[in-house]
Amino acid sequence: MIINQGRIVKNYMGYYYVETATHEIITCKVKGKMKQSRFSLCTGDYVKFEVSGSEGMITDILPRKNFLLRPTVANIDLVVVTVSCSNPDFSFLITDKLLALAEIARIPGIICLTKVDIAPVGLVEKCRALYEKIGYKVFPVSAKAGIGIEELRAEVSEKLTVFAGPSGVGKSSTLNAIDPSLDLVTGNVSEKIGRGRHTTRFAHFIPFAGGYLADTPGFGNLNMEEIEADSLPKAFREFTKYAHNCRFTTCSHTHEPKCAVKEAVEAGEIATSRYSSYTSIMQEILTKKEREGKK
Numbered sequence: 601m602i603i604n605q606g607r608i609v610k611n612y613m614g615y616y617y618v619e620t621a622t623h624e625i626i627t628c629k630v631k632g633k634m635k636q637s638r639f640s641l642c643t644g645d646y647v648k649f650e651v652s653g654s655e656g657m658i659t660d661i662l663p664r665k666n667f668l669l670r671p672t673v674a675n676i677d678l679v680v681v682t683v684s685c686s687n688p689d690f691s692f693l694i695t696d697k698l699l700a701l702a703e704i705a706r707i708p709g710i711i712c713l714t715k716v717d718i719a720p721v722g723l724v725e726k727c728r729a730l731y732e733k734i735g736y737k738v739f740p741v742s743a744k745a746g747i748g749i750e751e752l753r754a755e756v757s758e759k760l761t762v763f764a765g766p767s768g769v770g771k772s773s774t775l776n777a778i779d780p781s782l783d784l785v786t787g788n789v790s791e792k793i794g795r796g797r798h799t800t801r802f803a804h805f806i807p808f809a810g811g812y813l814a815d816t817p818g819f820g821n822l823n824m825e826e827i828e829a830d831s832l833p834k835a836f837r838e839f840t841k842y843a844h845n846c847r848f849t850t851c852s853h854t855h856e857p858k859c860a861v862k863e864a865v866e867a868g869e870i871a872t873s874r875y876s877s878y879t880s881i882m883q884e885i886l887t888k889k890e891r892e893g894k895k
């Protein structure tokens with residue numbers, strides 16, 4: 601029996617596709633004892649596996665450098681928060697939720713604003729001003745019109761980059777534009793409900809420019825209930841410099857008096873859209889807690 605190490609680059613129909621150091625892909629299943637393991641394996645995990653015949657059996661998971669809750673991937677270098685200017689409509693809340701998930705996982709994040717060819721007037725400039733001020737790079741692109749692709753390609757090279765975002769925003773289309781040899785399947789956006797059709801069904805890593813690009817399934821509703829309320833304030837990076845001036849050290853920046861974060865919002869130093877996303881997410885988390893408390 602040969603014991604080997606590798607990395608899960610795809611998880612599909614109960615199989616884990618594990619890439620070895622020599623770039624061989626071994627189709628693996630999970631050994632019984634691993635199924636009860638407190639870790640559930642995900643794409644990006646480094647694992648040990650035994651090979652017998654043509655199939656492998658995963659026996660161990662190696663420690664993770666990081667873990668992103670949604671999309672569920674491990675050991676990554678960069679999250680590209682991918683949101684469209686239109687069709688589906690741009691959403692500050694979804695953008696801020698994705699940025700918060702990256703912050704909580706301590707993974708660098710950038711924003712890719714897709715479909716700039718059909719952007720409402722002023723949206724790109726507004727987003728750039730807002731997010732660049734708080735330290736997020738913004739890449740306006742159009743896969744269709746070939747705008748901004750080179751800049752994005754340079755940014756995502758030589759690392760493991762995950763594209764995350766709602767269904768239909770153009771993650772797969774943008775990846776195809778970055779590397780036309782990929783030929784990923786894309787789908788249209790439903791005219792009736794203005795949402796994507798969940799064309800990409802599983803996360804998978806594609807070798808690219810000394811690293812990997814990861815296409816992931818888009819989501820419909822991005823649920824934040826699993827986040828701890830305590831970890832939310834630091835997920836909004838521009839709050840930090842004000843938060844230590846709040847009257848209460850445990851200030852949640854919602855209902856407390858003498859809250860320096862709220863004062864900064866009123867003074868126009870923190871964007872109202874960011875504060876509004878923060879309070880919405882906090883509400884989602886607290887509503888879940890209350891529901892659980894009543895059970």
Ligand SMILES: Nc1nc2c(ncn2[C@@H]2O[C@H](COP(=O)(O)OP(=O)(O)OP(=O)(O)O)[C@@H](O)[C@H]2O)c(=O)[nH]1
Pocket residue numbers: 714715716717718741742743744745765766767768769770771772773774785786787788789796797798799800801816817818819
């Ligand atoms: N106008 C315009 N449409 C685009 C652009 N990029 C993608 N689209 C369209 O958006 C739709 C969805 O694209 P996909 O690439 O499948 O979106 P996705 O984010 O991968 O969606 P899921 O796999 O469902 O998560 C398709 O009809 C694309 O043709 C763009 O730059 N401009």
Ligand SMILES: [Mg+2]
Pocket residue numbers: 771772773785786799800815816817818
């Ligand atoms: Mg897709």
Ligand SMILES: [Zn+2]
Pocket residue numbers: 843846847851852853854856858859860861862
């Ligand atoms: Zn406060």
